[in-house]
Structures are given as C-alpha cells and as structure tokens.
Amino acid sequence: xxxxxxxxATDAEGPQDVGRSLVIISGPSGVGKTTVARALPGxxxxxxxxxxxxxxxxxxxxxxxxxxxxxxxxxxxxxxENRFVEWAEVFGQLYGTPVEELxxxxxxxxxxxxxxxxxxxxxxxxxxxxxxxxxxxxxxxxTLKARLAGRGTDPPEEVERRFAQAKEEIRMARESRxxxxxxxxxxxxxxxxxVVSLLQKRRKQA
Ligand code: ADP
Ligand code: 5GP
Numbered sequence: 015x016x017x018x019x020x021x022x023a024t025d026a027e028g029p030q031d032v033g034r035s036l037v038i039i040s041g042p043s044g045v046g047k048t049t050v051a052r053a054l055p056g057x058x059x060x061x062x063x064x065x066x067x068x069x070x071x072x073x074x075x076x077x078x079x080x081x082x083x084x085x086x087x088x089x090x091x092x093x094x095e096n097r098f099v100e101w102a103e104v105f106g107q108l109y110g111t112p113v114e115e116l117x118x119x120x121x122x123x124x125x126x127x128x129x130x131x132x133x134x135x136x137x138x139x140x141x142x143x144x145x146x147x148x149x150x151x152x153x154x155x156x157t158l159k160a161r162l163a164g165r166g167t168d169p170p171e172e173v174e175r176r177f178a179q180a181k182e183e184i185r186m187a188r189e190s191r192x193x194x195x196x197x198x199x200x201x202x203x204x205x206x207x208x209v210v211s212l213l214q215k216r217r218k219q220a
Contacts, residue, residue, distance in 0.1 A: 033142030035119050037127045037213060040135040040187060041150035042180035043105070044162035046199040050150065051129045053206045058213060063115040063128045066092070069107040072167045082112070100130070100137035105175060109134070125213060132187045139192035146216050148209065149193040151184065153200040 037060075039047050054060050066082040068089050077083055084092075089108045093101060101110030111128055119126035128138060132149075139147050152158035158180060162173045187193050195212060199205035 032116055032120055033144035034216075035123075035125050036116075036138065036142055036145035037125055037216070038135045038138055038145055038147040039127060039129045039150055039209070040132045040147070040183075040193070042152070042158060042183050043176040044158050044165065044180075045150045045152045046161065046202065046205065047129050047150050049202065050199060050205050050209055051127055053202075054127060054209065054213070057206065057210050059124055060213065061119055061122055061124045061126045063111055063119070063126050063130075065109055065111055065115075065128075065130065066098070067107060067109045069105075069109075099141070100134045102131055102133035102137075104131045104133070105172070105179070111138070125217065132183050132190070135187070136190045136192045139190075146195075146212065147193045148212065149184070149187045149196045150205075151196055151198050152180075153198055155180075157200075 039051060041047055051062060055062065064078060064080075064082060066084050066089065068084065068086045069081075071077070071080070071083050075081065086108065089101075089110065092098060092110070092112075097113055098110035099113055099116055101108060103109075109131065111130060111134065115126065115128075128134075130138070135147055138145055152161065155177075159173070159177050162168070162176055163170075168176065197205055197208050197212075
C-alpha cells in the first residue's frame, strides 16, 4: 500500500491510476505557478489540489480555496497521523498535500493539479511515477525578481530570500530527474497554452 493513501483491496483502480491523474507544477516562487494554475480550470476540466500550510493568509486568500491555514501544532499532528501525501518545509513554513485531495481527484474522476515545491514534487513523483511533473521557470532572473517584488504580498527581505532560493530549487529539480518537462512563463497566455496542451496530450494517452 502506498503510504498515506488508503486503497481498498476491492478497488478497481490502483495507485498507478491515481498517479496518471496527477499533474505537478513546481518552480521557484514568483515564476507564476499560481497565476497559470488559476487560468487552467477555465480552459479544461481540472481540479486544483488545496494544500495545508502554516503560513498566514495573504490579503485576498481564502480558507479552503487557496490553502487550509492551520497552526504548526495541528500540522505536526496531521503528519503523525499520516494525513499528508507529501509535505515539506518551505521558507520556514510547513506545506503539505492532504490525502483527502487525492481521494477527491479519484471521486471526481478528474485530473488534479498539485502546485507544490520541488521537494514535494519529488516525493509525489517517487510515489506515483505516472504523474506528470512540470517545472516552471521565469524567462530570466530580472523578470523573476520583478515578479516577486511586483506581487506586493511579501516584505523585501522575504522577496530576497525567495529570489536567493530560486537557483537551488531549479538545480534540485533538474538533478532529481523527476521533472518531465520545463515550461518558461514569459508571456502568460503562451505559458497557459503550453500547459493546456501538455495536459490535453496526457488526457488523450489515458
Ligand atoms: P508563484 O505562484 O509561482 O509564486 P505567482 O503566480 O504568484 O507566482 O506570480 C507572481 C507575480 O507575477 C504575480 O504578481 C503575477 O501576477 C505575476 N505574473 C505571473 N505570470 C506572469 C507573466 N507571464 N507575465 C507577467 N507577470 C506575471
Ligand atoms: P506560497 O507561500 O508562495 O503560497 O508558496 C510557497 C511555496 O510552497 C511554493 O513553491 C509552493 O508551490 C509551495 N507549496 C504550496 N503548497 C505546497 C504543498 O502542499 N506541498 C509542498 N511541498 N509545497 C507546497
């Protein structure tokens, strides 16, 4: 049995089938993962996984829509109860994909997009090799920094911290060989088109 996912012996589907419905998008903070992810359900039938996090909500973020916002104690408790498919500490906060999200994907019979960091993407890909893993990149460093600062949600020291981590995250992703494809988010509509086309291709293969 795959850790953290309950599969009844009578289930027709195995973990591989869940894996085929999973699409991971990772990449440095600020490359535009959330922006691209939010554009996808309007273009195709797709569910977005909602992660749990200990970080505070940014202005405009809603509980159960952007994240499940929980305390560190509650997060630790859920780790000990195996309630995350994967989890990682990112920029000093805990983030994890609840097991229930994968169960939701199975119930809906839809593809599910997981917008998670590289550590999490690697964990998912190792549990579910059939998942499609996309690494999203900014066209260049200057653009990445401008996007991090322009988002206006993080103080300057947090922007610096996230920018400094970008190269390491890309290196880790490439070295892991877990990522199937890289998408450069230069013009937004082109990046969304590229991801839609990857997902449609994947769906045809299913
Ligand atoms: P991430 O989820 O990867 O951290 P966001 O989706 O929050 O990144 O995007 C960071 C900032 O960059 C946001 O202000 C967003 O509006 C902007 N942005 C995203 N994609 C593009 C793009 N292709 N061109 C210009 N700005 C973009
Ligand atoms: P943010 O604080 O900007 O929303 O997210 C910070 C980082 O955490 C991003 O790289 C984002 O992809 C990642 N992240 C969000 N949810 C999860 C999750 O469930 N698991 C992991 N491993 N990373 C996540």
